[in-house]
Amino acid sequence: MSWTEERVELLRRLWNEGLSASQVAAELGPGVTRNAVIGKIHRLGLAERAKAPASPRPRAAKPPRVQQPAARTQSAPVMGNVALAYSPRPVVAIAPQVEEEDVVVPLTARVTLMELRESMCRWPMGDPTASEFRFCGAKSPIGAGPYCSHHAGIAYQPAQDRRRRDHARIAR
DNA sequence: CCCTGATTCGC
DNA sequence: GCGAATCAGG
Numbered sequence: 001m002s003w004t005e006e007r008v009e010l011l012r013r014l015w016n017e018g019l020s021a022s023q024v025a026a027e028l029g030p031g032v033t034r035n036a037v038i039g040k041i042h043r044l045g046l047a048e049r050a051k052a053p054a055s056p057r058p059r060a061a062k063p064p065r066v067q068q069p070a071a072r073t074q075s076a077p078v079m080g081n082v083a084l085a086y087s088p089r090p091v092v093a094i095a096p097q098v099e100e101e102d103v104v105v106p107l108t109a110r111v112t113l114m115e116l117r118e119s120m121c122r123w124p125m126g127d128p129t130a131s132e133f134r135f136c137g138a139k140s141p142i143g144a145g146p147y148c149s150h151h152a153g154i155a156y157q158p159a160q161d162r163r164r165r166d167h168a169r170i171a172r
Numbered sequence: 173c174c175c176t177g178a179t180t181c182g183c
Numbered sequence: 184g185c186g187a188a189t190c191a192g193g
Contacts, residue, residue: 003185021176021177033186035187036187037186038178038179038186039179039185039186040184040186042177043184117174119173
């Protein structure tokens with residue numbers, strides 16, 4: 001890939017939005033590294049941003065906050081074609097309202113590609129083409145394999161045992 | 173270990 | 184110009 005005008009503009013916008021280099025790189029698509037972004041940022045001379053907090057790590061949701069805004073203030077009605085409007089992914093994870101959904105073995109984290117670490121289970125969950133696509137994300141043994149113990153158990157089964165097993169639940 | 177941006181330097 | 188490798192730091 002190359003730094004086309006569009007991509008540079010996107011780079012500028014995202015960078016000025018305050019996204020980190022790695023986040024910008026992720027938005028620009030696979031194949032773009034944070035180094036590439038940082039390099040370009042410097043070449044463009046857009047280094048120091050308005051605010052460059054040293055390490056704005058997303059804070060893990062802490063709030064036992066049980067207070068509900070009595071009536072959520074209506075957000076202003078959006079007008080016009082909003083389909084193409086840029087809407088940055090929330091930098092801070094939404095408070096994990098741990099629904100009782102997947103109470104199955106691995107207390108999965110459900111991570112995005114960006115959030116995926118080497119130590120996390122890469123078991124795909126859901127439609128890879130959908131934006132909601134996530135990986136299991138549960139902790140997987142050090143350098144053991146790509147999956148957590150639960151999914152490893154599913155992935156690596158003796159051929160016989162696997163015959164005609166329930167293939168329905170791909171996302172599990 | 174996770175991450176951040178900055179710099180260098182061969183290509 | 185580009186960006187991987189590296190550095191320095193939280």
